[in-house]
Amino acid sequence: IVVTSSIRISVTSVCEVEALMEKMKQLQECRDEEEASQEEMATRFEREKRESMFVCSSGRTDVVFTSSFLKCSILYFYFKDYSWEDHGYSLVNRLYPDVGQLLDEKFHIAYNLTYNTMAMHKDVDTSMLRRAIWNYIHCMFGIRYDDYDYGEINQLLDRSFKVYIKTVVCTPEKTTKRMYDSFWRQFEHSEKVHVNLLLVEARMQAELLYALRAITRYMT
Incomplete structure (x- = not known):
């Protein structure tokens, strides 16, 4: 029996999904x-x-660093010292009434959006995976959650996926369909689109936090 390349890729992808779910179980x-x-x-x-x-x-x-990541290598702060929920939200609403609420809803929807599925598996709690993706992006921008174990990121996000994340976050113009197709190959398009929403919203919140923290310091 000759196994075609497409079948071989499909079997590999299924194994990747199973391995990811097993890692999530072990980490929990x-x-x-x-x-x-x-x-x-x-x-x-x-x-x-x-x-x-x-x-x-x-x-x-x-x-090879982008200018934003050169800055990230220097900047650093604890999320508890300046967070969106406790600081940024109120400042935005103070400067632009109602905009803070709109941004908060947007972040909340992107972060919590889930079908509770992972490829062919249903009724899956994906919160651990979503948090790993969000926190990895904030980590790249030097924002630390002191209640989060960053060892989970290396367990859940492989290097090729990190390359995709960094491309979308730092140089989105270099993102290609081939790159999009190559990660999480067994996942539904809706799941992969949600990943992209997580990436852009996590980056936006990180950049807002730095900007708003600078404004807060200026005002005080």
Whole structure:
């Protein structure tokens, strides 16, 4: 029996989905059993942030930085010190009434949108995966959630997917259909479109936080 390349790709993709779901299950079990120390959490964040600068949108491993990522290598702050919910939202509403509410709804919808599916699997809690994607982007921009274990990102997001994320977030004009088709090949288009919504909204919120924090400092 000759296995065609398309069948081989399909089998591989199914295995990738199964492996991803198994990792999610294992990570949840580890969460329930024990939590990493704050020192270890900080170390994992720094490691992920540093490694993200070596993920090139071209897919190469040499060090090629966009101007935004040169800035990210310097900037850094805790989300608890300046967050959208506690600081940015109220400032935007103060400067532009009702705009804060509209932005908040947009972020909330993009972050929480799910069909509770992963490819052929139904009734799946995708919150862990969605949070990993959102927090990875904020990590690239130097924003740290001190209650999040950044070790989960390397478990859930493989390098090729990180390349896609960085391309969309930093150089969207370089995103191609081939790149879009190559990640999560067994997932529905609706699921992959949701990923793209997560990417652009996470980037927008990160950039807003830096801008609004600068305005807050100027005003005080």
